[in-house]
Amino acid sequence: MSTKLEYSDKVVDHFTNPRNVGEIKNASGVGTVGNAKCGDIMRVYLDIDDKGFIKDVKFKTFGCGAAIATSSMATELVKGKHIDEALALTNKSVMEALDGLPQVKVHCSLLAEEAIHAALWDYAQKSHVTIDGLKKPKSDIHEDDHDHDHGEEEE
Amino acid sequence: MPKTIYLDNAATTAVRPEVLDAMMPFLTEWYGNPSSVHEFGALCNVACDKARAQVAKVIGADPKDVYFTSGGTESDNWALKSAVLAKKEKGKHIITTKIEHHAVMETCEFLERQGCEVTYLDVDADGLIDLGALKDAIRPDTIMISVMYANNEIGTVQPIREIGEIARSRGILFHTDAVQAFGHIPIDVDKDNIDLMSASGHKIHGPKGVGFLYMRKGVKLPPFMHGGHHERGRRAGTLNVPGIVGIGKAAEVAEREMPDNIKRVSGLRDMLIEGLLREVPYSKLNGHPTKRLPGNVNISFRYVEGESLLMLVDEKGVSASTGSACASGSLDPSHVLLAIGLPHEIAHGSLRFSLSEENTKEEMEYTVKVVKEVVERLRSMSPLYEDMLNGVA
Numbered sequence: 111m112s113t114k115l116e117y118s119d120k121v122v123d124h125f126t127n128p129r130n131v132g133e134i135k136n137a138s139g140v141g142t143v144g145n146a147k148c149g150d151i152m153r154v155y156l157d158i159d160d161k162g163f164i165k166d167v168k169f170k171t172f173g174c175g176a177a178i179a180t181s182s183m184a185t186e187l188v189k190g191k192h193i194d195e196a197l198a199l200t201n202k203s204v205m206e207a208l209d210g211l212p213q214v215k216v217h218c219s220l221l222a223e224e225a226i227h228a229a230l231w232d233y234a235q236k237s238h239v240t241i242d243g244l245k246k247p248k249s250d251i252h253e254d255d256h257d258h259d260h261g262e263e264e265e
Numbered sequence: 266m267p268k269t270i271y272l273d274n275a276a277t278t279a280v281r282p283e284v285l286d287a288m289m290p291f292l293t294e295w296y297g298n299p300s301s302v303h304e305f306g307a308l309c310n311v312a313c314d315k316a317r318a319q320v321a322k323v324i325g326a327d328p329k330d331v332y333f334t335s336g337g338t339e340s341d342n343w344a345l346k347s348a349v350l351a352k353k354e355k356g357k358h359i360i361t362t363k364i365e366h367h368a369v370m371e372t373c374e375f376l377e378r379q380g381c382e383v384t385y386l387d388v389d390a391d392g393l394i395d396l397g398a399l400k401d402a403i404r405p406d407t408i409m410i411s412v413m414y415a416n417n418e419i420g421t422v423q424p425i426r427e428i429g430e431i432a433r434s435r436g437i438l439f440h441t442d443a444v445q446a447f448g449h450i451p452i453d454v455d456k457d458n459i460d461l462m463s464a465s466g467h468k469i470h471g472p473k474g475v476g477f478l479y480m481r482k483g484v485k486l487p488p489f490m491h492g493g494h495h496e497r498g499r500r501a502g503t504l505n506v507p508g509i510v511g512i513g514k515a516a517e518v519a520e521r522e523m524p525d526n527i528k529r530v531s532g533l534r535d536m537l538i539e540g541l542l543r544e545v546p547y548s549k550l551n552g553h554p555t556k557r558l559p560g561n562v563n564i565s566f567r568y569v570e571g572e573s574l575l576m577l578v579d580e581k582g583v584s585a586s587t588g589s590a591c592a593s594g595s596l597d598p599s600h601v602l603l604a605i606g607l608p609h610e611i612a613h614g615s616l617r618f619s620l621s622e623e624n625t626k627e628e629m630e631y632t633v634k635v636v637k638e639v640v641e642r643l644r645s646m647s648p649l650y651e652d653m654l655n656g657v658a
């Protein structure tokens with residue numbers, strides 16, 4: 111059980127006042143990861159200009175406090191950045207920016223990294239560009255795939 | 266509105282002032298050991314016997330059949346593990362349910378690893394076991410049936426009397442975890458055919474760290490705690506005198522106020538259920554609509570997740586609990602919600618509000634208002650809700 115007391119002030123702030131919530135109509139790329147079975151699902155919308163910069167980003171998340179806070183922080187971290195930088199974003203850097211997460215919540219932070227990758231993949235498919243180092247997203251809400259990495263053993 | 270509306274009484278309750286008053290002298294002046302011969306000891310011994318009688322009266326038991334323990338978990342462990350030891354000549358098969366508290370469930374899983382066989386009965390969508398299925402599960406080597414009196418998460422009250430009858434007619438020990446029921450709804454160990462019953466003090470406005478196991482005369486289970494000759498040689502360990510005095514007083518008050526409290530609390534419960542189902546679309550009551558604890562409200566709110574819901578209502582001063590996985594640190598939502606057939610995504614979005622007689626109508630109204638706002642807010646940022654609105658899912 112993670113209580114609010116185990117969350118850092120930054121996590122509580124991003125959870126109670128999440129940044130960049132919403133949708134982008136005609137987004138350059140949309141990615142949804144997670145699975146209702148595990149309890150957390152995130153959808154990311156990217157608006158990318160022709161130089162490959164992320165002009166705008168929005169998200170929607172079904173999930174716990176940690177999932178919502180990491181969604182919010184991850185979108186803040188990629189906003190205005192080049193897609194190469196966005197691709198390099200890891201759950202670790204998101205967690206660091208949030209001053210850490212309780213150990214049992216580490217798996218929730220993987221969601222944001224994966225959702226951004228999924229949205230970049232969608233963008234690459236739609237606009238016929240290749241992004242070096244980008245792999246097909248591991249899981250998708252509609253695949254009912256329960257095997258994705260929850261990072262249980264990670265530290 | 267008060268700063269905090271406490272709706273988590275199934276987790277624990279506030280100690281009543283009169284219970285604390287009864288306990289205090291045993292923490293200060295009368296600190297004797299009931300086993301001692303001198304007056305200090307004798308005084309404490311008398312106090313513990315009084316508490317034993319107070320507790321026994323609530324369940325229609327002989328005070329001699331009440332054994333004080335450290336709480337519900339110890340009582341459950343004692344009943345199950347000692348039954349296996351006592352009945353090893355007869356067999357090693359136990360029948361229980363899929364919705365037991367962890368204290369019974371994990372003990373059964375432990376016993377399976379020790380070579381016991383356990384049948385976990387299914388429950389229906391309301392959380393009730395099927396008596397036919399129970400009868401079918403009985404084997405010649407069945408030594409115990411353990412079915413909880415009332416469920417801690419969804420509040421469903423089992424047909425205990427009928428289950429006890431079946432157990433008795435087949436010569437099988439019947440244990441019930443009555444931690445949520447004791448002091449809240451009428452229990453009669455004779456009419457209910459109960460051989461063993463676990464209960465706890467802190468769910469009835471008594472202190473934590475004290476409970477008891479009712480063990481019917483003639484059901485001679487070996488001790489779980491070995492040591493001195495306390496509790497007639499059945500449960501070793503210096504008696505927790507202040508705790509025992511506390512559970513005794515709490516039981517006395519609970520019994521006295523039970524008829525009023527059942528009426529009052531179930532009225533508040535139904536008001537909260539109706540309010541939430543009316544004001545929040547895509548919500549559903551979990552547990553039996555009428556065969557349920559007076560104070561239990563458990564509702565699933567589709568398209569939102571329980572932990573974030575819980576934390577945001579907490580921000581507005583409402584303390585509840587959730588069966589969501591992400592609140593427990595495991596990946597699975599509550600085994601009880603899965604057992605009544607809820608899909609994972611709906612089980613994740615459930616909240617339990619457990620009321621006490623100290624709650625008010627105004628608090629129920631405020632809770633409905635807060636939950637409605639928070640659910641709307643979370644749905645506005647839920648991809649599942651978006652898909653539903655767009656007809657995708």
Ligand SMILES: [Zn+2]
Pocket residue numbers: 149150173174175176177215218591
């Ligand atoms: Zn989570």
